[in-house]
Amino acid sequence: MADRIDVQKTYKIYIGGEFVRTESGRYYPVTEPKSGKLIANLCLSSRKDFRNAVVAARKAQPGWAGRSAYNRSQILYRIAEMMEGRRDQFVAELKRSGYSAAKASKEIDTSIDRMVYFAGWCDKYQQIYSTVNPVAGSYFNFSVPEPTGVISVVAPEDQPLAGLVSVVAPVIAGGNTCVVLCSEKSPLTAVTFSEVLHSSDVPGGVINLLTGQETELVEHFSSHMDVNAVIYARSHKDNLKRIQENASLNVKRVVVRNEKDWTDAKHENPYTILDTLEIKTTWHPIGV
Amino acid sequence: MNTKIHSKPDFSITFPVDQVGIEDRVARFNTRSIKKDSKKFALKLALSMVDLTTLEGMDSPGKVRQLCYKAMHPHESLADIPSVAAVCVYPSFVAVAKEALRGSGVKVASVATAFPSGHATLKAKIDEVTYVVNEGADEIDMVISRGAFFRGDYNFVFDEIAAIKEACGSAHLKVILETGELQTLDNVRKASDIAMYAGADFIKTSTGKIVPAATQPVTQVMLEAIRDFYFKTGIMIGMKPAGGIREAKKALNYLVMVKETLGSDWLNPDMFRFGASTLANDLLMQIVKMETGNYQSADYFSND
Numbered sequence: 001m002a003d004r005i006d007v008q009k010t011y012k013i014y015i016g017g018e019f020v021r022t023e024s025g026r027y028y029p030v031t032e033p034k035s036g037k038l039i040a041n042l043c044l045s046s047r048k049d050f051r052n053a054v055v056a057a058r059k060a061q062p063g064w065a066g067r068s069a070y071n072r073s074q075i076l077y078r079i080a081e082m083m084e085g086r087r088d089q090f091v092a093e094l095k096r097s098g099y100s101a102a103k104a105s106k107e108i109d110t111s112i113d114r115m116v117y118f119a120g121w122c123d124k125y126q127q128i129y130s131t132v133n134p135v136a137g138s139y140f141n142f143s144v145p146e147p148t149g150v151i152s153v154v155a156p157e158d159q160p161l162a163g164l165v166s167v168v169a170p171v172i173a174g175g176n177t178c179v180v181l182c183s184e185k186s187p188l189t190a191v192t193f194s195e196v197l198h199s200s201d202v203p204g205g206v207i208n209l210l211t212g213q214e215t216e217l218v219e220h221f222s223s224h225m226d227v228n229a230v231i232y233a234r235s236h237k238d239n240l241k242r243i244q245e246n247a248s249l250n251v252k253r254v255v256v257r258n259e260k261d262w263t264d265a266k267h268e269n270p271y272t273i274l275d276t277l278e279i280k281t282t283w284h285p286i287g288v
Numbered sequence: 289m290n291t292k293i294h295s296k297p298d299f300s301i302t303f304p305v306d307q308v309g310i311e312d313r314v315a316r317f318n319t320r321s322i323k324k325d326s327k328k329f330a331l332k333l334a335l336s337m338v339d340l341t342t343l344e345g346m347d348s349p350g351k352v353r354q355l356c357y358k359a360m361h362p363h364e365s366l367a368d369i370p371s372v373a374a375v376c377v378y379p380s381f382v383a384v385a386k387e388a389l390r391g392s393g394v395k396v397a398s399v400a401t402a403f404p405s406g407h408a409t410l411k412a413k414i415d416e417v418t419y420v421v422n423e424g425a426d427e428i429d430m431v432i433s434r435g436a437f438f439r440g441d442y443n444f445v446f447d448e449i450a451a452i453k454e455a456c457g458s459a460h461l462k463v464i465l466e467t468g469e470l471q472t473l474d475n476v477r478k479a480s481d482i483a484m485y486a487g488a489d490f491i492k493t494s495t496g497k498i499v500p501a502a503t504q505p506v507t508q509v510m511l512e513a514i515r516d517f518y519f520k521t522g523i524m525i526g527m528k529p530a531g532g533i534r535e536a537k538k539a540l541n542y543l544v545m546v547k548e549t550l551g552s553d554w555l556n557p558d559m560f561r562f563g564a565s566t567l568a569n570d571l572l573m574q575i576v577k578m579e580t581g582n583y584q585s586a587d588y589f590s591n592d
Contacts, residue, residue: 051583054583154553220583223581223583224582224585225582225583225584225585225587226582226583226584226585226586226587250585250587250588263452283363
């Protein structure tokens with residue numbers, strides 16, 4: 001009997017809960033670093049893909065923020081459960097991207113554990129970051145955190161899954177929605193992660209994943225008026241400068257997270273949730 | 289002004305509409321690519337054709353005044369933005385709108401004739417139309433009696449429109465067919481013909497209270513009815529799709545339909561309108577995007 005023909009996977013981008021191809025019709029090859037063998041052609045996402053993703057993220061934001069904190073926690077935990085089921089696939093994809101077996105296993109385990117970690121914080125950060133403020137007047141004055149809104153995220157280039165989870169999990173834990181640019185050289189795990197999201201009760205549009213070139217897309221990631229904050233987790237100085245300049249258009253918050261090792265335990269840290277929260281203070285009259 | 293009565297066709301004979309053909313034609317319109325300067329021109333043209341509409345039970349004089357301000361000054365931070373064509377309100381707010389829009393050139397349109405159902409006596413309908421005309425409305429949006437239409441009582445529908453037209457005096461009459469209730473494109477075509485022969489100045493798809501509201505196939509059928517009526521009588525009837533058109537891109541698709549079905553003579557606010565409330569903001573957002581190069585956010589556009 002003849003050898004079975006491989007069924008190759010088409011790696012697509014993930015916008016509004018759907019797996020779509022880039023509207024531009026452009027692709028770029030992703031290869032195995034050692035052999036140079038082609039793994040797949042990935043979508044080279046365009047300005048318009050980003051625009052569509054922002055529309056989806058904006059649409060999903062009120063619904064996601066409006067869910068109970070407990071329910072968001074359940075959904076994040078569900079993502080971790082689904083990742084666990086795909087553990088071997090993730091490891092294999094990292095190995096194809098040139099990671100050693102040991103490194104790949106460690107990164108995937110960290111990614112899953114980190115998702116569980118932030119699932120736990122979903123209904124707890126509010127108590128930590130809320131305050132009751134003493135004021136000199138007959139007011140009950142209190143501050144509570146609210147989601148910033150739609151966040152664009154340039155995810156780390158190396159450690160593609162642990163990096164992605166470490167920057168995205170705190171964003172969605174806080175009730176935000178996001179559009180993420182995945183690692184350009186090793187995007188496989190990110191695309192597989194979108195399949196995990198699809199089967200984890202995460203509403204469409206909460207996390208949108210694009211593949212493509214950083215230098216092409218940072219302009220749009222940072223200039224879109226309907227984006228409320230940018231997280232930049234890479235190290236190109238010129239791109240960061242452009243982001244910071246464009247962010248001034250509508251005073252986006254710019255969060256820089258340029259880290260060497262995303263498996264480090266220091267990234268299990270609730271203050272990363274605070275990066276994309278706004279504190280709202282209420283003056284409530286009393287004793288009138 | 290459409291006053292001369294033309295020999296009216298026998299409305300009991302159905303003019304067959306090729307539904308598959310219409311859908312195919314519409315799909316082709318949507319493939320037209322409009323870019324750069326043409327797009328900017330089209331967006332501004334579409335904005336100048338908008339009937340800003342508020343038809344809610346909770347409307348108030350304050351809300352109507354706010355809407356009128358928006359109609360006159362859609363986006364003040366940008367120069368060279370046209371005002372919209374008209375503001376469309378319930379009869380009780382015509383006087384408020386008229387006062388607020390004085391001298392601006394923006395017209396006041398009022399729905400009448402027991403909007404949106406149309407279930408009332410002819411006398412009540414005429415009284416309502418007389419009232420809004422006296423209040424100063426420039427345009428009357430009436431609904432046809434779908435009940436009579438479905439009974440096959442086409443003469444009743446025709447006579448009613450003709451009577452309302454008479455009551456309108458110099459005000460323009462837009463006849464709402466409520467195509468979402470008419471079930472078939474054949475019926476849409478028939479209702480369009482009845483309305484035009486009975487004296488409508490505009491035919492309009494929907495009240496906005498029924499889903500589906502305006503759709504492209506329905507609009508295409510109505511545009512073709514207008515075209516055929518023009519060839520027969522030489523009278524130009526206006527068109528107003530209303531409800532469900534929320535995106536600038538969709539609005540441009542409609543303009544393409546008008547241009548390619550009726551020609552440039554219809555591409556102005558006197559002959560074509562969009563009945564919409566949220567469309568204006570999307571048009572503005574696209575215009576600002578073209579001016580600045582940055583995608584815009586609804587956060588920075590007035591929400592009324």
